Amino acid sequence: MTDQHLHILKHLTNHFGAMPTLLWDPNEEDPQIGCAYFPADKTGRPWGTLCSVGMSLTPMELDEQAEDTDTKRAEIIVYVNETDTELDDIANWIRWAGAFPFLQEPQTFLGWGHTIHMDHLFDNSELTTLLTLSSIVTADNEPAFQLEGDDVGFIWLTFLTDAEYAMKKEKGVNAILDLFGEHEHPVTLDRTRKSYV
Template sequence: MLWEPNEEDPQVGCAYFPADKTGRPWGTLCSYGMSLTPMALDEQAEDTDTKRAEIIVYVNEGETELDDIANWVRWAGAFPFLQEPQTFLGWGHTIHLHNVFEHSELTTLLTLSSIVTADNEPAFQLEGDDVGFIWLTFLTDAEYAFKKENGVNAILDLFGEHQHPVTLDRGRKSYV
């Protein structure tokens, strides 16, 4: 387990929805509990950022090792509330962690609006606030450095050039 919450930490879980339950060609992992606490948006928040959100990751239906991914979903869902002062996750944010998965070049969490159109609309409302999804995808060290130097739009261009998959590919090689 990557993060073991204590009683003071936000209680964020992760649910798995297989393809046959969603009608999509992939499975979906989604945090739950993150949206119960509003994030602390600041002046760097984009118009698309919402103070209440849940983390979403898409996985190939054949993916059998979901525990590590689910733990990253849970950890990312709690991340804004574990900071002092509290912060937020929004479009284009990165969290560099070094080793995300065993035998993988992926080292960094990148949060974006989902590339699945249906998941870009608010999922529901809580206390009058829209709750949206934040798509969690992953970068290599070289891509992280490229993003820091050139911005998130440059990473999105790379994703487009390389037909970045909707689903997580933990064995993906760097696009840079």
């Protein structure tokens, strides 16, 4: 990890109130994005939290479709059940998603309501699509710290099935949020959940 990554990690440790217990090193190619795991028993939260480390080092290119809540610097966040100990697959998707805006030509951004269809995300899972939202966890809903004068926010990464993705494309992200509400969609990732559609 570079000094810049350690600086981000210090901010994240301060935000979550605990040191991470697992670290995935940043990718070797640019953009260099790692991942850290903050367990529930250390943070006092009811779930574990995985967070990218380094996405915020590069500002994203916001365009006219950006929402007021979107920040040009952000880190990706995923919540997991404390009993979930197989975290490599999630950490790898977090690192991939954190690099995604900077690998596009031209560069882009991830923000509220964006989807990336992937076909296959997890073994034995119907989930196929990344969905980025503002976190529903109040503590993670506001910018967490500043970097070079810019606010750094969290982007909550959650996941959709093919049918849910089709619904999102047809009816918009609010239809998905309504669906989540009807089904009491958990804060934590459940790789094995069945489609709500």
